Amino acid sequence: MRILRNLSFWIAVGVVVLIIAYGATGGAIRRETWFTVLLFVGLASSLNILLGYTGYVSFGHIVFFGFGGYIGFWAIDTLGMNLWLAALLGGLVSALLALGLGLAILRLRGAYFALATIGILEAMKALVINIPALGGPNGMELNFSVYRGYGGAATALWMVYWSVAAIALIVVITSYIVKKSKFGLGLMAIREDEDAAEIMGVVAPRAKTWAYVISAFFPGILGVLFFFKQGIIEPGSAFRLQLSIEMLVMVMLGGSGTVLGPILGAGAYQILRGTLLTSDLELLGMKVKDIQLAVAGVLLLIIVLFIPVGAIGWLRTRSATLRRILE
Amino acid sequence: MILEVKNVSKVFGGLTAVNDVTFDLPEGQILGLIGPNGAGKTTLFNCLNGVYPLTRGTVTFRGQVLSGLPTYKVADLGIARTHQIVRPLNELTVRENVMVGACFGRENHKLGEAEEIANEVMEFVGLAARADMLAGSLNVAQKKRLEMARALAARPYLLLLDEVLAGLNVTEVSQMLNTIRAIRDQGVTIIMIEHIMHAVMNVSDRIIVLNYGTLIAEGSPVEVQANQEVIEAYLGDPDLAARLLEEERG
């Protein structure tokens, strides 16, 4: 494999491994924090394949996390399916959903595509509320005895940590391979100028759809793992537009279209939020932790206005060496 | 015949941009496509490679009817083109731009092979020194050459060149003409849209002339230059007419 000789590959993998190791070596509280980071590393890196490489702004990407999560959860709850099988099932149904949707909505460009993805997220949420088999508006709850099959709740939590960590690592490796592949070159050509890319022979409809499918597959798996850990799933938490936009923010923060960007973006965003939420500082007479959303908004605004390429994107413009080792 | 264009028309709303154009192109020739501004030359290119669906008529390329095929299919069959208004993939490097042509064009190369082809082609058009720069940072003349390089990297049977000489200085024009001849000598058939008359007359095997979307003349450069209708058509465009007449005298 040619990519194994690239320093930039090992840097990306190394960062994820460091996050995994740090999260695993400090007890349950630290694990929970870094579990969330790893979850978002997986989600943001998946989104990046569509958003960063292909240039399609999916505002409702969390729909694949929620949909996969729902189907997997349902399979565990009512069919008694094994978690691993259910996770794979969640990934596959999300990928399938993306395949069907992609053929239709990837014809739309720019703002129209972004709006359509919001519509799909909201339609899916409203639909699930109307399906009694999926628990309707109240969702579903796992019977506690399910965790016994995985060595009890405490062991199950560690198990989910390691599996989310593994998926995050796989997503990052996939993301790297895609970026360095002929497929990825086609995607980036589409991002820069779709019509020109097609004139050069890039089969854009096919390439975009595959990018969409890959970027939906992993969130589907992560959804099953996440909601299995929660033990409860309901429409509001599975299809949250807010979360979808946070994924976008993480990608932007680190650098859209780079492999490292979404990893650092996810980490920085979660750390920032944790810091703000526990901060005792006051600003204009208001406690920072009460207005953490507003503070995060100001920071996002500053980044969008002044460093639109994100942290890694910016570093890559600084020197040829950085460009080579930070992918 | 590598290309047969039969009764091709393109109508936008009420405007007929290309009107019942018919011509054939034998393999290995350079065909000059000239005509005043707005004559429908670029529109004709867009009809040939599938950017626009045809209103009427057929285009047959190497025995296959192209009508209705998407642009990427046309590229796959072996037609490559450059754009009059350059369209570099700005955030990709020059090498990556050229590799897109090699990877997805007619020969569908793997990444590694595409890189070798890209290096060759960049050498050929004189962009080798800028291979690792972002395409967006090139100047216009370099971007024109990049357009050319991307098209060549596809190793097309037919190359459509849309004003690749515009904006180049005298030396650059003669370099580019040599490049175009060299491409033809490799067996590639070429159609070139051009406004620089001496250049197009010099390099073309045959010329066709469009005016208001209609094909008004066809023949060798000498025949076309003598054609009364062509001269009248250009009189609507005083600049070009003057130049054309001057060239004839000189």
Add this chain to the structure above:
Amino acid sequence: MIDQLLASVTDGMLVGVVYGLAAMGLTLIFGVMNVINLAHGPIMALGMFTVYLAYTSLGLNPFLGLLLAAGLGLILGVIIYWGAVHRVIDAPHLSSLLSTFSVNMIIIGIGTAIFSTSFRNVDYSLGIVTIGPITVPGTRFTSALLALGITGLLYLFLYRTRPGKYVRAVSDNRTSAGLMGIASNRVLALSFGLGTMLAALAGGLIAMALPFTILSGGSYELKSFVIVVLGGLGNPIGALLGGVILGLIEGLVPVFTKITWVPVIEFVLFVLILLVRPQGLFGAKQ
């Protein structure tokens, strides 16, 4: 059954006109500068709170409170334009989506800290209006009339006044408008302000009819998206008609099936229209 249908249709149309007013704000901004304002919902919520606070603290008649809401919406819009939109107006779509979303976060963040997320309502009544067999609350009837009136004023402004004509010129072609000496940045700021003013006004009108929280704007923002797509992105009159259609769906669907199917129908319709008729139901074919 007939009576119930008639009541639902009336109700739906009255609410729909107000939805349409909000959506008009969104579509105006999109039409002029190709920006989808993701701070639309929070600005509607600010309109609601302006009317509410003017009424409860200052004892101001809610319809006068609307004037305050309009002024605030206009000023806020101009500030948002210069602070968050101006720099990214020619950048890729994602930039303006995220910059206006960051404004959304700022407003919601501060708003939640000040107002919490508990429900408020403007306890103000104009009695009951009876038209034939139908009775509707007076405030709702007046709100709908006002929304129509504001739409009329907007059109007078856009077609009869100089700044209005500038807005249309810039919307048509920013570069050539600039070449003809129109200070397009100021016109853009004004357009953004007009868009947010309409959002704040619609919020104020909704506050008179329904209970709300600082987060309520979010769901109305989604409704505005649906309406804007129904009517065609960038088409203000289309937005008004789209609003009426949405209002009718909300009024009529519950007569036949469970109310929870309303959003399913709305959003499926929304996606279908984007796919089949991206120019909207009333737009000319491209």
